[in-house]
Amino acid sequence: MKNKRILIGVTGGIAVYKVVDLISRLKKQGAEVKVIMTEHATKFVTPLTFQTLSKNVVYTDMFASLSNMDVEHISLAKWADLILVAPATANTIAKIDLGLADNMLTTVLLAKRSPVMIAPAMNTYMLNHKATQDHLKNLEKNGYIILPCDQGLLACGDAGSGKLLAPEKILEAIQDHFTVKDLEGVDIVVTAGGTREPIDPVRYIGNRSSGKMGYAIAEAAKKRGARVHLISANSSLPVPEGIDYIPIETTEELYREASSLFDSCDVYISPAAPADYRPKDYFDQKIKHKDQEALSINLTSNPDIIKNLAKRKKKQIMVAFAAESQNLVEHAKEKLESKNVDFIVANNIKKKDAGFATDTNIVTIIDKDSAIDYAKQTKKDLAEIILNKIVKLLG
Numbered sequence: 001m002k003n004k005r006i007l008i009g010v011t012g013g014i015a016v017y018k019v020v021d022l023i024s025r026l027k028k029q030g031a032e033v034k035v036i037m038t039e040h041a042t043k044f045v046t047p048l049t050f051q052t053l054s055k056n057v058v059y060t061d062m063f064a065s066l067s068n069m070d071v072e073h074i075s076l077a078k079w080a081d082l083i084l085v086a087p088a089t090a091n092t093i094a095k096i097d098l099g100l101a102d103n104m105l106t107t108v109l110l111a112k113r114s115p116v117m118i119a120p121a122m123n124t125y126m127l128n129h130k131a132t133q134d135h136l137k138n139l140e141k142n143g144y145i146i147l148p149c150d151q152g153l154l155a156c157g158d159a160g161s162g163k164l165l166a167p168e169k170i171l172e173a174i175q176d177h178f179t180v181k182d183l184e185g186v187d188i189v190v191t192a193g194g195t196r197e198p199i200d201p202v203r204y205i206g207n208r209s210s211g212k213m214g215y216a217i218a219e220a221a222k223k224r225g226a227r228v229h230l231i232s233a234n235s236s237l238p239v240p241e242g243i244d245y246i247p248i249e250t251t252e253e254l255y256r257e258a259s260s261l262f263d264s265c266d267v268y269i270s271p272a273a274p275a276d277y278r279p280k281d282y283f284d285q286k287i288k289h290k291d292q293e294a295l296s297i298n299l300t301s302n303p304d305i306i307k308n309l310a311k312r313k314k315k316q317i318m319v320a321f322a323a324e325s326q327n328l329v330e331h332a333k334e335k336l337e338s339k340n341v342d343f344i345v346a347n348n349i350k351k352k353d354a355g356f357a358t359d360t361n362i363v364t365i366i367d368k369d370s371a372i373d374y375a376k377q378t379k380k381d382l383a384e385i386i387l388n389k390i391v392k393l394l395g
């Protein structure tokens with residue numbers, strides 16, 4: 001978002017106050033923000049609020065701004081990389097569709113040169129009115145990006161659709177809009193979570209992996225244009241939209257699914273934590289406690305998924321993960337060679353804020369030429385770093 005120029009048109013709806021939060025989020029991301037308010041929007045929040053947050057003059061009156069001899073509505077339209085109308089009232093939506101130019105905002109929109117995103121917010125009946133729906137459909141047909149509304153209790157007391165999309169979701173839509181689609185057409189398999197090896201119908205052997213790293217990679221890759229298959233072992237995270245989601249439980253299932261996708265994929269990324277061993281025998285009935293001092297469960301080895309897949313490697317770029325508690329780089333280098341992968345993302349699980357179930361990680365990325373230490377990152381940022389490295393390898 002750094003230095004992206006975002007022009008926000010604020011219109012006269014009760015949700016104006018939420019745009020205050022959105023602008024502060026955009027500024028934190030490094031975006032430049034300018035604001036145009038309709039006269040009715042100024043009845044809800046003063047221009048001073050937006051001026052202070054955006055650190056720019058707020059435009060409200062088309063005829064009051066010829067001080068620098070610039071025709072402001074034209075120069076603003078030229079300035080913007082993206083125009084966002086939020087909240088967009090039924091009135092302004094209708095005017096944009098009809099091509100009216102009776103205030104600063106609608107005039108700038110008529111002179112637009114950049115994409116326009118519209119975030120409607122209004123009473124459910126106003127939203128569902130045929131006129132509003134027709135205008136929204138027309139605008140979409142003409143290339144405007146129409147964001148959905150949230151559902152819930154509205155300020156007027158009615159419940160239903162019509163709430164302004166939450167600021168964090170609008171921010172996400174803007175970020176997606178600017179995301180470079182450098183993985184367009186690339187087929188990526190991502191594994192995530194921790195496998196469970198059943199002992200009896202109630203118990204299993206599992207591990208602490210939450211799936212956060214794999215889900216972050218899957219989501220980021222999807223946004224960058226990849227076709228993503230997410231093989232997910234027992235994660236409770238929300239499934240990212242638009243991906244091929246394959247839920248599994250055991251290591252053998254993970255192997256089977258990965259194996260069937262491997263030959264046609266371009267990239268295989270495996271942050272999942274499969275179990276090295278599984279119980280040799282599965283007990284059909286729940287094991288009862290029979291006053292014995294000890295109970296032994298025999299384990300048998302699971303297939304080494306990455307090593308086996310790497311034997312079939314042709315064009316695939318393969319990324320493995322190593323969660324270590326000691327001799328991080330040494331162990332990861334051994335793994336790099338023995339498993340024949342392109343690079344390893346290694347983390348010391350004993351470090352605070354790293355490893356399982358956290359939102360952050362501290363890793364070293366190791367390939368045959370280098371071992372680079374990264375400072376603490378969110379798993380989302382780390383996902384981008386890993387994908388950047390893959391894009392370079394893809395050439």
Ligand SMILES: Cc1cc2nc3c(=O)[nH]c(=O)nc-3n(C[C@H](O)[C@H](O)[C@H](O)COP(=O)(O)O)c2cc1C
Nearest residue numbers: 011012013014038040041089090091092121122123
């Ligand atoms: C308290 C109050 C809240 C309003 N909230 C909305 C709203 O959420 N959405 C909407 O489309 N109109 C809403 N309106 C009506 C608009 O303010 C009105 O249609 C106005 O003409 C919009 O002008 P503008 O599009 O130029 O900003 C509200 C009006 C009032 C008085």
